[in-house]
Amino acid sequence: MxxxxxxxxxxxxxxxxxxxxxxxxxxxxxxxxxxxxxxxPWSPAVDVAETEDAITLHVELPGMKLEELDIELTGDTLTLRGERQRVKEEQKDNFVRVERSYGRFQRSFTLATPIQHDKVSAAYRDGILEITLPKSEETKPRKIAVTAEA
Incomplete structure (x- = not known):
């Protein structure tokens, strides 16, 4: 079979x-x-979630090192760049089929919501890069109290 x-x-x-x-x-x-x-061309899978407070991206980057990643936030554009290197030991093996992708990638996301640039954070754990982009205070929903006039 x-x-x-x-x-x-x-x-x-x-x-x-x-x-x-x-x-x-x-x-x-x-x-x-x-x-x-x-x-x-290789492009990592990305999940984007939005809450009232932040936008969160989860990027699949298995086998990559932090030194191979570049994250840049310019204005309303978030850009992810990197390069997944082929493991050197594998090159001496005689492969019948190679399905994993290697090489450079670049993904850009235009953010429709203003972000607090100084509070952006990123964490890399178990091959998943998590980028948290807190929304600006003026874009968060606020409750408005209504007063009754007599």
């Missing part, structure tokens, strides 16, 4: 726009392809 990889819709869509005649010719005649499609 062979292992079959499930393709997510984004990768399947990429294949629609990438045509490799050598791969298609080999597939038509039931032979293994000698050419492989271009690797898709």
């Amino acid at each position: 062979s292992i079959v990889r499930y393709d997510n819709p984004a990768r399947t869509l990429d294949k629609l726009f990438y045509f490799d005649p050598f791969t298609e010719f080999a597939r038509a005649f039931g032979q293994p392809a000698t050419s492989t499609p271009a690797p898709s």
